[in-house]
Amino acid sequence: MRYITLLSIVVLMAGCGKKPVSFKEQIQPILNARCTQCHGTDIHRGRIAMASYASFMNSHTVSGKEPLVIPGSPYQSRLYILCETNQPHFRMPPDTSKTVTPLPPAELELLRHWIAEGAKDN
Secondary structure, three states, X not given: OHHHHHHHHHHHHHOOOOOOOOHHHHHHHHHHHHOOOOEOOOOEHHHOOOOOHHHHXXXXXXXOOOEOOOOOOHHHOHHHHHHHXXXXXXXXXXXXXXXXXXXXXXXXXXXXXXXXXXXXXX
């Protein structure tokens, strides 16, 4: 019994030192650099706006039914799926863009962590 209690405490403490991903400091700069040229304040391609947390979280896919982000579920979140895919005709930002390149692995991993943590405005 003591072993199980001690093991539980160690497991809980292991996750305590990790700082959550910040939307304002880490995710919004990625969106500003890679997404807001087409999904910003003035332009809302596909009716998706990424200029602020509120507009970003209120955006849905073109069908209007599916949210762009499902907090806690990066592999079900359309945003992560479109940024992560290896299929160039589906990937965001699109390969046709001359000024914006796909997310590098470090930014993609940060996005995945943020969604997995609940996609909070922190």
